[in-house]
Amino acid sequence: MSDSTAVEGAVLPALRLDRLPEVTRALADRADAHDREASFPADGIALVHDAGLLTATVAARHGGPGAGLTDTVRILRALGAGDPAVALISAMTLFVHAAEARTPRWPTAAYAEFLHTAADRPALVNHLRVEPELGSPVRGGLPATTARRAGDHWLLTGRKIYSTGAVGLDRMLVWARTDEDPVRVGSFLVRKDSPGLTVEPTWDHVGLRASRSDDVLFDGVRVPVDDVVALAAPGPATPDAVGGAWGALGLTALYLGVAEAARDWLVGFLHERVPTGLGAPLATLPRFQSAVGEIETALTGATVLVDALAADIDAGDPDAPGRAGAAKLLGTRAAIGAVEQALQLTGNHGLTRANPLQRHHRDVLCSRIHTPQDDSLLTAAGRAALDRHPLAAKDTP
Amino acid sequence: MSDSTAVEGAVLPALRLDRLPEVTRALADRADAHDREASFPADGIALVHDAGLLTATVAARHGGPGAGLTDTVRILRALGAGDPAVALISAMTLFVHAAEARTPRWPTAAYAEFLHTAADRPALVNHLRVEPELGSPVRGGLPATTARRAGDHWLLTGRKIYSTGAVGLDRMLVWARTDEDPVRVGSFLVRKDSPGLTVEPTWDHVGLRASRSDDVLFDGVRVPVDDVVALAAPGPATPDAVGGAWGALGLTALYLGVAEAARDWLVGFLHERVPTGLGAPLATLPRFQSAVGEIETALTGATVLVDALAADIDAGDPDAPGRAGAAKLLGTRAAIGAVEQALQLTGNHGLTRANPLQRHHRDVLCSRIHTPQDDSLLTAAGRAALDRHPLAAKDTP
Amino acid sequence: MSDSTAVEGAVLPALRLDRLPEVTRALADRADAHDREASFPADGIALVHDAGLLTATVAARHGGPGAGLTDTVRILRALGAGDPAVALISAMTLFVHAAEARTPRWPTAAYAEFLHTAADRPALVNHLRVEPELGSPVRGGLPATTARRAGDHWLLTGRKIYSTGAVGLDRMLVWARTDEDPVRVGSFLVRKDSPGLTVEPTWDHVGLRASRSDDVLFDGVRVPVDDVVALAAPGPATPDAVGGAWGALGLTALYLGVAEAARDWLVGFLHERVPTGLGAPLATLPRFQSAVGEIETALTGATVLVDALAADIDAGDPDAPGRAGAAKLLGTRAAIGAVEQALQLTGNHGLTRANPLQRHHRDVLCSRIHTPQDDSLLTAAGRAALDRHPLAAKDTP
Amino acid sequence: MSDSTAVEGAVLPALRLDRLPEVTRALADRADAHDREASFPADGIALVHDAGLLTATVAARHGGPGAGLTDTVRILRALGAGDPAVALISAMTLFVHAAEARTPRWPTAAYAEFLHTAADRPALVNHLRVEPELGSPVRGGLPATTARRAGDHWLLTGRKIYSTGAVGLDRMLVWARTDEDPVRVGSFLVRKDSPGLTVEPTWDHVGLRASRSDDVLFDGVRVPVDDVVALAAPGPATPDAVGGAWGALGLTALYLGVAEAARDWLVGFLHERVPTGLGAPLATLPRFQSAVGEIETALTGATVLVDALAADIDAGDPDAPGRAGAAKLLGTRAAIGAVEQALQLTGNHGLTRANPLQRHHRDVLCSRIHTPQDDSLLTAAGRAALDRHPLAAKDTP
Secondary structure, X not given: OOOOEEEOOEEEOOOOHHHHHHHHHHHHHHHHHHHHHOOOOHHHHHHHHHOOOOOOOOOHHHOOOOOOHHHHHHHHHHHHHHOHHHHHHHHHHHHHHHHHHHOOOOOHHHHHHHHHHHHHOOOOEEEEOOEOOOEOHHHOOOOOOEEEEEOOEEEEEEXXXXXXXXXXXXXXXXXXXXXXXXXXXXEEEEEOOOOOEEEEOOOOEOOOHHHOOEEEEEEEEEEEOOOEEEEEOOOOOOOOHHHHHHHHHHHHHHHHHHHHHHHHHHHHXXXXXXXXXXXOOHHHOHHHHHHHHHHHHHHHHHHHHHHHHXXXXXXXXXXXXXXXXXXXXXXXXXXXXXXXXXHHHHHHHHHEOOOOHHHHHHHHHHHHHOOOOXXXXXXXXXXXXXXXOOOHHHHOO | OOOEEEEOOEEEEOOOHHHHHHHHHHHHHHHHHHHHHOOOOHHHHHHHHHOOOOOOOOOHHHOOOOOOHHHHHHHHHHHHHHOHHHHHHHHHHHHHHHHHHHOOOOOHHHHHHHHHHHHHOOOXXXXXXXXXXXXXXXXXXXXOOEEEEEOOEEEEEEEEEEEXXXXXXXXXXXXXXXXXXXXXXXXXXXXXOOOOEEEEOOOOEOOOHHHOOEEEEEEEEEEEOOOEEEEEOOOOOOOOHHHHHHHHHHHHHHHXXXXXHHHHHHHHHHHHOOOOOOOOOHHHOHHHHHHHHHHHHXXXXXXXXXXXXXXXXXXXXOOOHHHHHHHHHHHHHHHHHHHHHHHHHHHHHHHEOOOOHHHHHHHHHXXXXXXOOHHHXXXXXXXXXXXXXXXXXXXXX | OOOOEEEOOEEXXXXXXXXXXXXXXXXXXXXXXXXXXXXXXHHHHHHHHHOOOOOOOOOHHHOOOOOOHHHHHHHHHHHHHHOHHHHHHHHHHHHHHHHHHHOOOOOHHHHHHHHHHHHHOOOOEEEEOOEOOOEOHHHOOOOOOEEEEEOOEEEEEEEEEEXXXXXXXXXXXEEEEEOOOOOOEEEEEEEOOOOOEEEEXXXXXXXXXXXXXXXXXXXXXXXXXXXXXXXXXXXXXXXXXXXXXXXXXXXXXXHHHHHHHHHHHHHHHHHHOOOOOOOOOHHHXXXXXXXXXXXXXXXXXXXXHHHHHHHHHHOOOOOOHHHHHHHHHHHHHHHHHHHHHXXXXXXXXXXXXXXXXXXXXXXXXXXXXXXXXHHHHHHHHHHHHHHOOOOHHHHOO | XXXXXXXXXXXXXXXXXXXXXXXXXXXXXXXXXXXXXXXXXXXHHHHHHHOOOOOOOOOHHHOOOOOOHHHHHHHHHHHHHHOHHHHHHHHHHHHHHHHHHHOOOOOHHHHHHHHHHHXXXXXXXXXXXXXXXXXXXXXXXXXXXXXXXXXXXXXXXXXXXXXXXXXXXXXXXXXXXXXXXXXXXXXEEEEOOXXXXXXXXOOOEOOOHHHOOEEEEEEEEEEEOOOEEEEEOOOOOOOOHHHHHHHHXXXXXXXXXXXXXXXHHHHHHHHXXXXXXXXXXXXXXXXXXXXXXXXXXXXXXXXXXXXXXXXXXXXXXXXXXXXXXXXXXXXXXXXXXXXXXXXXXXXXXXXXXXXXXXXXXXXXXXXXXXXXXXXXXXXXXXXXXXXXXXXXXXXXX
């Protein structure tokens, strides 16, 4: 079939980037309801799946479209403009497929099986890393979640927090330590509905409410002994600069989509609102034109920046991943700033829940909480700049 | 000859982008003296010429290197880091050659003659547009400078202000009106040392002092009747979006170069400065690392943005010129902000004239004064965003 | 009795400023529940009444404590730190009493009767001014709400929006026009439970949810013919500079209270949060100390500013009211900025609804929507500065 | 005489606050020349002396006007608006007199003699504290400048930097250590023209050029053995909170004066500038009105803040000195921000040395360099806020 992609006897949905605008609209129609109820957006995920967007990054060698980061940021910006909760849940799956496309690390059978599922229905996967005691895992340390060897299985016990899309995940890549001596760490592949697996509905955030980033409890969950990704001695994580850049640029694009939705609502409002005393739409006032110009300029700059780095990364530019942190910091600031300015311009209209702007605002505030966070990015960027200086060597004794 | 480019019997200096670092250093060595004396940097211009940078944008069909905007922003960033006055004077010449490469408008003989000069020595050219009474010409209106027909010559009379590099220009493209009925406007080509031409040393700015952007008086200056570029009926200027983008991106790159020089000085200072109480360089303090990170992040983002749009424009992307305004606004803000932060971090050390930072600061403040200015950019960006909305049509009666 | 104040046979609750801390705490305990349910905080209003805070500004000549603006900003800051919805509802009543204390305008009997009610139980009053068609009334124009004369009564018909505390008001001062020729405008005194009066629960804001600033419908509501305040020919409102300053400073203080609550939560969080890798509270890190310092500095400055102007106004300084707009603009920016910074510092912890910071954030964003809004304040301040110049006269033809 | 103040046989000039406007104007007339030449403004100091402003803070018990901080900030704001170099030099003398008025620490004869000089002519005095090796003295450490005992004199040797007004000082209070065992530190009183005293004209700053904050070298300068102020064992400086507040508020007022001068120039420019296309002054455009409103609002807020704290300090409020740091940080930011905005609004006109705005800008940037600097203020404010929390005790082991 010309319209689809074959994978080992299964057929992934064809990638239909041309359907992005309609997907955005359909997601937007349901976003308010999901936000109010903080309900998992299964309907939205289905739409994303149907348009082939959820499997866009499956490698060509696996029968997928092999979309790069350029397409991924385009997809995530569009989904983010519709419903950023759907976009975030989708992003996690896209990132897992993209990582596997770059460097195969899953057990072969496990990935093939997962792709078969993905051909049938929306198949979500996500890394579960964060634990209550730990702070963010990227800053080092052993996980408390522990895999105990029992014959041909691991028994996994622990708690993960901030587990985006937990109730809808087909697979969880649970970062855990073994109880071996010497200890090893890796990502244990847990299937949905495994006995001992419980999702606790702890997520009650101001924003991205439908992302259901709940706690997940593992109480002796069985994982086949080979279903572990990258099991190895603990140590300073080999920095995956390209993977980090996918995350940074992909999520920045997602929140730029939120800001675009806010801008679009604002533009419509300014056209529709005709104060009695003015007799013309607010859109005709220089003050509002200039303010919209600030928003537009910020979003244009951030979008060009993200797109340019995504293209550079797809082209294999070795310097590009090192600039992704700057794009995240500047891009999320631009997105937040744009929505905040829209709020300032619209007074009560922007703050009432009858209009979506306040939701965009609550959502866009979540852009800062994804790692790496601003303070880490700034310190890293500063050290890199300082280290390029000839005198840098002598600072460190 | 492998090292040069032939042009109709003359030889333009070969374009040596590899020499940019040394040119930057050589310009930087002399920048303080030129700033203090507000003296025309003829020595720096000669260096730029020798490295083929001043003729980089001469079209291949004219025997030049035919450099595009990608190379031009690279050149101007490097020159700006050395001496932005040299860079600004050079930029004007580069823009004129680039415009002629895109769309030939000079009289053929006049351009050929100018290229012969450019093969022999640094040959500078600039548009002289601004007049005391007019405000900025891009906002419309007829010039007061008038060309009166006298046989096979025009006699040109008027005053131009902000004429960058005036004392060093080989050619001036003087925007003027004719005394005909109906009136025409165009750029009259004036040669250096023409009788009736006087440069008044009125330029006494806080920054870019060596750019010598003086007043130029024309008192019946003779211009051969054919030496006029684009003589035509006045009217709304055909917007030259690509030319505008060259100016916006080129000058933004120039000031990003200034900011890079400020960052480099700051980084050196932080490595060299070892407070007694600390016993280690300031560079080891998280507070300074984070602050340098802010600067580095801003400059990285702005540089990627400018470079990406320059590449898009070279590739003929029709949407790219429309984004150049955003890059100018964001890029000059980034440049100014970076230098201001460096000033804040260094106290008395940054403000003393014994160190170059205060000069970088005075120079970078000039970035905002080049047209289009921020308020115009914002209003234009806002209107464009508002006009994309379906309701836009009904706003205008 | 030493503990109370006599009023024409009734006894207003004694003003107990010493009880402010406990009232703040009690309100804070219930604020989350009222926010989630968007429920009218009758319990909180009762506490405010019991401590004599709701009648603090009743004039001494009416048997009240006669508190000035100095005490009022202190009260509103404390109430705002507890529950800004309670504070806002209370503020409206305090402002009405204070205005009556400065310049009696109520019918004598009506005010006496209202004070008797206020002696018995929490008696709330508010001006209802804003209408859907009108924009904000301070910018001029006739109200659409109309009073038709019917014998010894007016029959009031219309709709008011943003009617803070509507369901709990004992009295509404409804700004309306008469159907007379020539027309008059004034504030018609409507009692709770009047036939024809309906409160529509339209208020669904992101912040100040418990303020219940609903729509109120009047369908032929009877108002005794004398129960009208300041009935007069329409015209440019006599600017009540002192009354405007009470509103501006009082509401700014209220939101500074919200910001104080946010700061206090942040400080506690930084003391309690001990990252594993750090082994000490976040409060020990210079980065957080400096960030708290930004917040503290902003709040200190804004609080001194508001308090100083309040004292000046109580002292009758004629220049002070003209500075109240600056205090509102700077004070609300400081309050919003402080809470936003706290959000940035605390990531997921600040954004989860398990913690109050996100509520403080949603609440403090409402500070900007009270008139006069920032754009009006800035234009007014700018014009005043420009008009002081000798050349100002010639600008206006 | 009714118009003067008697002091032990001498007569200090009468304090004439009513002459502040004319002094401001006279200083402003000469400020540009002093800035260009970086020349000591002896003429301006004479004007300040003649109006009694230089001795305003001499205590009543010494026959002076005994002006408090309220008058001092008023004086310094007015002088700063005229010529901040004159203001800064004067401020140092005012602070010394004020400190002596609060707590007598000078040798009696030495102070009496100094007052006699001050009756005859402008008598300047300043603390010389900073040394090249030391960083700022407020952060602790022993000075390198050393007093060696030789009979009934000390012989003082060392170098001080940033010695404001050095060439014009009648007295220098030179912070130095003795060569005794155990060592003592104190302020050694050096007279002008002492043998061994050399002023090196090292001051070449971008701003406050006429303040001549040069290096001073002491090569065995003789100081009578009793002419030492506060000679004592070294140790953590007893924090002089009130003295610190005088410095913080006084200097902030000075720079607010600079910003007022910038605003006044801007206002005049906007009235005078009539673009051809507009046909009316820029002052009539809402964009400029709003921008002036930003500046005006910032300056109003900062001025009320400084004035309020000055009054509180004069009234002995024990909490007020602790808030002076906030006023310095917010006030200098307001001053710098106001001038920067004026620069942004005026393009080339603001940046040319033909207009004073660029000088105001260079001057106002110096506001940040006076101790305590922003980072110290923020950390101190943050720690104070954190330390108020009940959990604070447990942070420190």
